[in-house]
Amino acid sequence: xxxxxxxxxxxxxxxxxxxPRILQVCSGVYFQGSxxxxxxxxxxxxxxxxxxxxxxxxLSVSCEEIDTGASYELPTDYSGQxxxxxxDLPYNTIEEIVGxxxxxxxxxxxxxxxxxxxxxxxNFTVPAGKELTLLSVEAADDGERLARCHVLGQNxxxxxxxxxxxxKGEFYEYESDRGFNLQExxxxxxxxxxxxxxxxxxxxxxxxxxxxxxxxxxxxxxxxNVVKFPSSLEVDVQDVTEKLxxxxxxxxxxxxxxxxxxxxxxxxxxxxxxxxxxxxxFNSSWFKELQSGRQLVxxxxxxxxxILASTPKGRKGKQYYFIxxxxxxxxxxxxxxxxxxxxxxxxxxxxxxxxxxxxRHSEAEEEEGIPALSVGEQLEVLRMDGLKDKSGAAQKxxxxxxKRTIEVDDEDEEEDExxxxxxxxxxxxMAGHFVEKLADNKKYKLTDLMKSSLPLDVKVVTxxxxxxxxPLMGLTSIKLEETFTExxxxxxxxxxxxxxxxxxxxxxxxxxCFTSDHLPWSSDEPPELHIETVTEVTEKFYYEYHKLIxxxxxxxxxxxxxxxxxxxxxxxxxxxxNVLPNVSSNVTKQLDDLALHQTKGKRAPxxxxxxxxxxxxxxxxxxxxxxxxxxxxxxxxxVTGPTKARNAARRLSDSDHDYEDIKDTFNQPHxxxxx
Numbered sequence: 001x002x003x004x005x006x007x008x009x010x011x012x013x014x015x016x017x018x019x020p021r022i023l024q025v026c027s028g029v030y031f032q033g034s035x036x037x038x039x040x041x042x043x044x045x046x047x048x049x050x051x052x053x054x055x056x057x058x059l060s061v062s063c064e065e066i067d068t069g070a071s072y073e074l075p076t077d078y079s080g081q082x083x084x085x086x087x088d089l090p091y092n093t094i095e096e097i098v099g100x101x102x103x104x105x106x107x108x109x110x111x112x113x114x115x116x117x118x119x120x121x122x123n124f125t126v127p128a129g130k131e132l133t134l135l136s137v138e139a140a141d142d143g144e145r146l147a148r149c150h151v152l153g154q155n156x157x158x159x160x161x162x163x164x165x166x167x168k169g170e171f172y173e174y175e176s177d178r179g180f181n182l183q184e185x186x187x188x189x190x191x192x193x194x195x196x197x198x199x200x201x202x203x204x205x206x207x208x209x210x211x212x213x214x215x216x217x218x219x220x221x222x223x224x225n226v227v228k229f230p231s232s233l234e235v236d237v238q239d240v241t242e243k244l245x246x247x248x249x250x251x252x253x254x255x256x257x258x259x260x261x262x263x264x265x266x267x268x269x270x271x272x273x274x275x276x277x278x279x280x281x282f283n284s285s286w287f288k289e290l291q292s293g294r295q296l297v298x299x300x301x302x303x304x305x306x307i308l309a310s311t312p313k314g315r316k317g318k319q320y321y322f323i324x325x326x327x328x329x330x331x332x333x334x335x336x337x338x339x340x341x342x343x344x345x346x347x348x349x350x351x352x353x354x355x356x357x358x359x360r361h362s363e364a365e366e367e368e369g370i371p372a373l374s375v376g377e378q379l380e381v382l383r384m385d386g387l388k389d390k391s392g393a394a395q396k397x398x399x400x401x402x403k404r405t406i407e408v409d410d411e412d413e414e415e416d417e418x419x420x421x422x423x424x425x426x427x428x429x430m431a432g433h434f435v436e437k438l439a440d441n442k443k444y445k446l447t448d449l450m451k452s453s454l455p456l457d458v459k460v461v462t463x464x465x466x467x468x469x470x471p472l473m474g475l476t477s478i479k480l481e482e483t484f485t486e487x488x489x490x491x492x493x494x495x496x497x498x499x500x501x502x503x504x505x506x507x508x509x510x511x512x513c514f515t516s517d518h519l520p521w522s523s524d525e526p527p528e529l530h531i532e533t534v535t536e537v538t539e540k541f542y543y544e545y546h547k548l549i550x551x552x553x554x555x556x557x558x559x560x561x562x563x564x565x566x567x568x569x570x571x572x573x574x575x576x577x578n579v580l581p582n583v584s585s586n587v588t589k590q591l592d593d594l595a596l597h598q599t600k601g602k603r604a605p606x607x608x609x610x611x612x613x614x615x616x617x618x619x620x621x622x623x624x625x626x627x628x629x630x631x632x633x634x635x636x637x638x639v640t641g642p643t644k645a646r647n648a649a650r651r652l653s654d655s656d657h658d659y660e661d662i663k664d665t666f667n668q669p670h671x672x673x674x675x
Contacts (some may be wrong), residue, residue, distance in 0.1 A: 055217035081179030330462035350453035
């Protein structure tokens with residue numbers, strides 16, 4: 001275990017060839033924890049956290065003035081030059097120089113020193129103050145360690161000499177006028193820890209030291225991606241690489257990331273880190289088991305075709321289901337009900353040749369082009385057409401052309417009348433009550449029904465034997481609305497590895513991680529899997545699904561505005577306009593002239609009765625006889641259907657009654673019973 005040191009110092013002294021390294025955060029300015037947000041990436045370092053460093057990248061260079069303590073950062077591409085400041089203290093031996101200064105030649109040269117006294121090595125003499133460049137350290141045959149140095153002689157002649165490390169003297173570092181940029185300083189282990197001055201200020205420039213600021217790429221527990229933070233954070237760390245070499249960092253994965261794994265990754269064990277978030281979309285039993293810390297067996301991932309189904313509204317309200325194409329039950333089609341001609345049109349677009357029966361009478365409205373329909377009539381949808389007015393011009397209102405077959409009633413059978421089928425035009429805005437006529441009564445698999453045009457109304461007649469309890473069995477009706485393809489992860493609970501369920505990736509926001517636990521079965525082959533193919537979903541999911549696919553349906557057409565008939569509209573004349581005011585004024589004047597027990601003018605006396613008038617009451621006239629035919633009320637024609645009404649009208653037209661005679665009979669004046 002390493003010593004406790006600041007993150008900056010540790011990174012500056014770190015050999016990048018030794019990566020990766022595992023560090024433990026021990027303390028810092030924020031001893032409980034610290035949060036940094038850098039370029040939109042949030043990093044949280046708390047005391048005790050483990051960080052695995054996997055890479056370093058130079059961000060900038062921190063410059064600190066030694067005299068004032070001021071610090072600032074310079075970009076790595078800074079173009080200024082800096083001059084190396086030599087150390088003032090002398091070195092007493094060559095071994096001391098080798099021990100304190102990096103040995104070797106790099107792109108920036110090597111360590112250069114001088115001797116205050118003249119050096120004589122064998123037959124070679126080095127004058128005092130001559131520059132010696134330290135190249136390397138070698139070992140002689142007798143084991144003595146020697147420093148190989150380069151010296152420049154007279155007439156620019158160069159030579160290399162070997163100086164024993166035990167050689168004593170007074171040696172000083174040579175101060176050169178050469179300038180270095182930041183890239184050269186940071187790339188050299190010999191220069192990165194030295195003092196410099198700005199080349200523009202030779203003697204009066206402030207002494208400064210440089211330290212690199214790295215962007216650290218690291219892996220942390222419970223972090224999905226590689227975290228990045230600067231090495232200048234004021235935290236203390238400790239190197240625990242040797243102690244925790246086998247440590248595995250947990251990487252949380254979403255279901256989308258799990259589904260993107262290769263097939264070789266399954267089956268495997270996983271642990272739920274975060275349970276599903278947001279509003280619950282599922283009412284199934286397995287959804288309640290998805291809690292944090294729960295172990296799951298992930299068998300495989302892939303794509304499956306599902307169908308969205310719903311039930312009519314009942315005591316439990318409307319219910320919604322996901323049904324997988326693996327469902328093994330058998331279904332029988334149910335007749336669909338339609339409440340308008342527009343619904344018939346929509347259904348006929350998906351099912352050409354649709355046949356329905358009329359289940360409720362409807363009266364004819366000639367002004368709107370609505371024909372009369374009777375219960376039991378059979379309609380077959382033929383095509384769409386536009387309504388025509390009397391002039392033959394097409395109107396905007398569209399109609400559905402249907403073939404109507406009228407069922408023959410008992411009276412018609414006795415009269416041996418044959419009623420042929422006919423084509424009728426039903427406006428799309430017309431309301432009605434129709435039920436679909438089915439041609440077969442066979443049992444279908446779900447995969448066969450999915451090939452048909454949807455929606456369809458069905459009833460489950462044979463349950464799926466692979467399910468312990470089939471939730472679709474016993475429902476009076478199920479509406480198969482539409483199919484869709486979903487990415488799923490096939491999973492099961494660790495205590496029930498054979499009972500599987502499908503996790504839809506798009507509708508579950510949860511995180512989990514792979515674990516190295518053993519699979520919960522002893523043999524190499526997994527057990528036989530029983531997949532739950534029916535999943536009940538909530539009403540929230542149903543509407544969110546339709547919002548996601550942005551499925552919008554056009555509203556049914558509106559009926560046309562009614563226009564008054566010209567034949568029935570009364571003709572307006574200009575003369576009667578002043579009649580009513582004159583009559584009203586005359587009546588008002590006469591009422592004003594009246595007074596109680598008074599007369600405004602003298603009235604003529606009543607004429608005397610004639611002398612020949614006997615004092616007898618007037619004779620009584622005999623009461624007029626009423627025939628039975630006249631006293632019988634007309635039958636209520638509204639209780640019969642339109643078909644019988646047409647038949648009755650046809651029979652009435654064939655009778656011997658004269659309509660004009662009947663009208664004259666009703667129009668005869670009645671004699672008054674009193675005088």
